[in-house]
Amino acid sequence: MTDEEKTYKTKKVITIGIVSELTGLSERQIRYYEERRLIFPTRSERGTRKYSFADVETLMDIANQMEDGVRTFEIRQEMKKKPDEQKLRRSMIKGQLNARFGIQNEQRK
Template sequence: MRIGELAERTGISRRLLRYYEEQQLITPGRSFNGYREYQEAHVGRVLQIKGLLDAGLPTRVIGQILPCLDKPRSIYFDDPTPEMVAMLEREHDHLTKRIDCLTRNRDSIADYLETVRGIRAVVESPRRVG
């Protein structure tokens, strides 16, 4: 498939797909005329990259762990360096803090919605005079 179809199927812009290629996160083939050619597997890979970026991981970290994510839950490095372990620990801590913050925000919004819905129900309910 060409870059336009991949962009449409993943919701990722062509420009961002080219950026993923520059960062060596994806590697398309090339057709005889030089056009990028993507395989079906690129759809899942691009969505995986987007999920990792949305989670807050930088592309340099994604580039290091992406080769290990081909199978679910099978992240393994043959010879992790102390620097890589420290970097992954920092990223783990950063994600944990983001998740905590997002959870607090979600819960606050839920509380607010519950209050607003309760007020609206009281205001919209017909009053009975007895």
């Protein structure tokens, strides 16, 4: 993945209405998952939420887990354990990887 492609995935440019279309979730649900600290959109200058494709994917994952009866609290716990894109990115920014690339993103436990 080049830097440009990485940007496409993580740049926050999608408004909540389109995220709703993309995920099938209601805006209410999307805002609630933010309140529960499962996703972290940025804000535009006037305060509208902006999401990335990575956020959209996280939301679809959340939706699947909610269907299975998982609680938001539990989903948050699980996200802490599994290094996902967000955490991977964070460590990349810290410049402390380059060596370990074996981190996996298991779909089902």
